[in-house]
Amino acid sequence: MHRLFRPKLNCGFPEVLVSILLPVFNASRHLPLALGSLQLQSHDELEIIAIDDGSTDGSAGILRRAAASDTRIRVVERENRGLIHTLNEGLDLARGDFIARMDADDIAYRERISTQLAAFAAEPGLAMCGTHFDTIVPRGAALPQSKPDVTESRELRVLSRFCTILRHPTVMFRRSAIPDGELRYDPAYPCAEDFELFNRIAEICPVRQLEAPLLAYRLHPDSVSVTRAATLRATHVRFLEENLARHYPEAAGTGFTALAAQVTPDAISAAADLLRRLDALLPHQPPEDRRAFTIGQRVTLYFLYAWLVDLQEFSAARHFVEASGKQGMFRRSERAVLGLVGSQPALARGLWSALVARGEIIGALQNRKLTSVVPDIGAIERQAATLTMGAPPAVSSEGA
Template structure:
């Protein structure tokens, strides 16, 4: 068997119903030089037996024992066993389309400055329609098809679907792998790689069928709570070249904007004022910080930065339009973080 070009890290726990289809979708892909490291992470159903059967039929599959220590430990265990130049992710209930790995590797080999690529995704579930919020999220992800666009949007939400990603193994190892902590490990890794100077984007082609379900970790694990996503944003936003060392204006005094501000302050940032359109808030102070209307902004200043933190649907584009009309340049004078 030729050495693998890409190693797929596939943790599985109690996934006997779906894991065979997930692995087979990878094995049947157009890129044949792959290895699938399936980590049985403490399953109590027939997952281990399904994985062993797959390994017996195809030498490209190997089964590791994760010991039930959780997703991050399972990923780092598989990463430690990978030797290929690229590592890809896959969840045990998703389905890769045939060109997924071939297209991802081709993109990385064509651009040495890329740290990783995701792919376009199609969300599905079998019991009910996918929620409108998840459909909107997938649409947003599928539009981040250039490094410039993804970099601009990196603080809005996690900009890459984790099970769609393919990464340079050396870059992930240099970053310390997936980090343990009270935060979403994928978003943390994307921002860490970008902070290190690596570029990322999503391929425009839909190459992963991404399952939505009521039991997915993003809905059940407190590490993926909205507040923990905001903490990751604040941690890396405060250190970003756009923001570091500059006094900040935060546009938005809703719950998300106030949580982001609290975390930014904890990271050592200095917030000078809020911007809000609500007449009852304008002219007041929140945590000692004055609230002013958008009309007070005027022309941009090079020594300050504005963070747009309004999460209401459609408002981000309105804020972008208003600031652009005043001569503000995104990534220079302002950053969207909701």
């Protein structure tokens, strides 16, 4: 038996097995904390399915040590096949009706699994439940606390047509509440597989986001959102256009997805046209959908704007903001900088760099210490330390 025992909480399903899917790829730096946080969950009936997707660092050794000391950890080691294949493989291996996601660089809070199980117990038809989260930035600090914009099923369904509604590593599914064949990641949507899956489930099943942060989500330069940003953006806009055609056809067909290939005046005009069409549709939405629809518009605006700014396409960003009529959605300082793009581009770029630096300084002053954010961080660190010592024992290449 595994060596970690804790009293079980009254979560509604005290004896139920929860399968946790943990894809691993070159995650040795943060993997011990992630594993340690899962091993110390207050809900004890777990299987942790850790699939090493062809790592070339020390991840495999860490997983072997963890499995040797805790029989709840099942390790699969193989060549690299990519995240979507790995997630679907994990779904096939999962024995529990409840299936939770976790990333190898994040930290689950001790009550995460118990709290999500309690939400499923309170709502028997619930199919998918995410949680709010704290965000870890480099140098071990956490961003200021926030609250989720949307938590209820109907609003989440509307918002899921515009963006990914839940942070992927916080999600738990109840397989028996989801129609056969639907709990599957689609390889046609690389880097946005969660956007597509969550939308598909939200359209046909009850879903929920819990307001309490139950996970620390780590931002770092090696994350997919950074290393595969171009693929993520292209897939995102393609799926967004598919949803517009399906649910809001009057807003579809502008051609804004051409931005994925090249930033051109026509593509920028098409993106602005999309925002104007969504504005025209807002009054015609059911009253109970309008708040989520408005949030979806705002997310789309900022997504496209941030895309252009990240590419240093300041002139295009200015045209997009002005043509969409959304100047009022941006800070005065940003509008002033964009206003200089045409006449003094060098000055505009310098001022933009200064704005970014100022924001980073202010943000750093507002950040919280990780020790004050993550419950039981000391116990998690001590558990993690046991996974980084000694030689890795041998395990089967196909896991336990």
